[in-house]
Amino acid sequence: MVVKLGDTDSWLLSFKDTGNDTLKHVVLKDTIPEGLTLVPGSITWFDTAHPNGQVLPDDALSSGGIDLGNYAPAGAGYVRFRTTVDRDFDFNKVACKLTNVATARANYVPEISSSASVKVDVNGNGDTSDDCKEQKAFSCDLLNVKSLGNREFRYTVKFTAQNVTFKSATFNFGDGTTPLTTDKTTVDYKYAKAGTFSTKVNVTFDVNGGTETVTSASCATTISTTTPPRELPDTGAGGVIGIFSAVTVAGALFHRRFLAKRV
Numbered sequence: 001m002v003v004k005l006g007d008t009d010s011w012l013l014s015f016k017d018t019g020n021d022t023l024k025h026v027v028l029k030d031t032i033p034e035g036l037t038l039v040p041g042s043i044t045w046f047d048t049a050h051p052n053g054q055v056l057p058d059d060a061l062s063s064g065g066i067d068l069g070n071y072a073p074a075g076a077g078y079v080r081f082r083t084t085v086d087r088d089f090d091f092n093k094v095a096c097k098l099t100n101v102a103t104a105r106a107n108y109v110p111e112i113s114s115s116a117s118v119k120v121d122v123n124g125n126g127d128t129s130d131d132c133k134e135q136k137a138f139s140c141d142l143l144n145v146k147s148l149g150n151r152e153f154r155y156t157v158k159f160t161a162q163n164v165t166f167k168s169a170t171f172n173f174g175d176g177t178t179p180l181t182t183d184k185t186t187v188d189y190k191y192a193k194a195g196t197f198s199t200k201v202n203v204t205f206d207v208n209g210g211t212e213t214v215t216s217a218s219c220a221t222t223i224s225t226t227t228p229p230r231e232l233p234d235t236g237a238g239g240v241i242g243i244f245s246a247v248t249v250a251g252a253l254f255h256r257r258f259l260a261k262r263v
Contacts, residue, residue, distance in 0.1 A: 004121045007085045008039065011116075013102050014078035017071045024107040028079055029065030031101045031218050035120065039082040047077030065103070085120060099141045099160060101218040111221045113142050115158065137162040138212060140203040140219040151225040152190040157201045159185075165206040170213075174198040196224045 003009060013030060017023045032038060043060050044053040045068065060066040061079070068077065097119050105111035142158040157169050172179040173189050174197035180187060191197065200220040204213045 001118050002121050003085050003118050005087050010082050012080050016076035017073050023071045026068045026106045027065045029103045030061040033098045035098050036083040042082040044080050110145050110147050110223050113144050115142050136164050138164045138205045140214050140216045143201050143219045143221050145221050154188050156186045159203050167204045167206050170202045172200045191225050194225045198222045
């Protein structure tokens with residue numbers, strides 16, 4: 001999707017409990033990239049208890065995110081907000097491809113993430129290729145985690161590498177072991193004991209003959225290897241955050257954007 005300077009865009013972040021257990025303390029978080037500005041007063045939360053929408057503070061989705069409480073199996077909701085593309089957008093500083101990252105987590109449910117990107121037509125001619133052809137941009141955009149069972153997790157890092165070369169990723173698993181540096185973007189790791197651990201990844205790129213290492217809040221996550229107590233008989237998957245849209249994507253967070261209007 002291509003946007004122009006000054007465009008106002010609407011974003012929709014939806015979630016659903018697709019498991020058999022109640023999700024406790026569902027927390028949503030969204031990281032708006034530089035180059036976009038939140039429209040004040042636009043963050044609105046909808047679910048069965050708030051059918052007409054409840055306006056949330058402007059910082060609700062940033063920092064630690066917003067705790068939306070508990071959701072029973074099949075319970076669902078969504079958060080809608082708007083952003084504008086900065087009119088003083090500097091494509092020498094900010095990537096023409098802007099990636100918006102959302103995450104969701106709940107008690108005993110590993111954090112899941114999703115991202116959506118837009119391209120900015122800086123010149124306003126409907127073609128972004130001339131805007132970003134020579135620009136160098138690099139960032140750490142997302143750290144996904146999947147539980148493999150028995151204290152083992154699969155971590156996948158996603159990044160932007162525009163006119164630069166990915167070199168390596170360094171995973172710090174938060175358990176006091178030596179960080180793992182690899183040229184792979186996906187690694188499996190088994191923790192030696194149960195507990196709660198904060199995992200972080202740094203990404204290194206080759207840039208202009210040298211190296212640059214970056215990270216971000218979206219490239220860090222917290223997992224728990226503790227087995228959660230069951231509220232219901234174990235007849236299948238427990239607490240699972242899932243999404244449904246025109247195309248069903250099971251076990252993932254749905255995060256999309258669509259053009260609303262120009263101002």
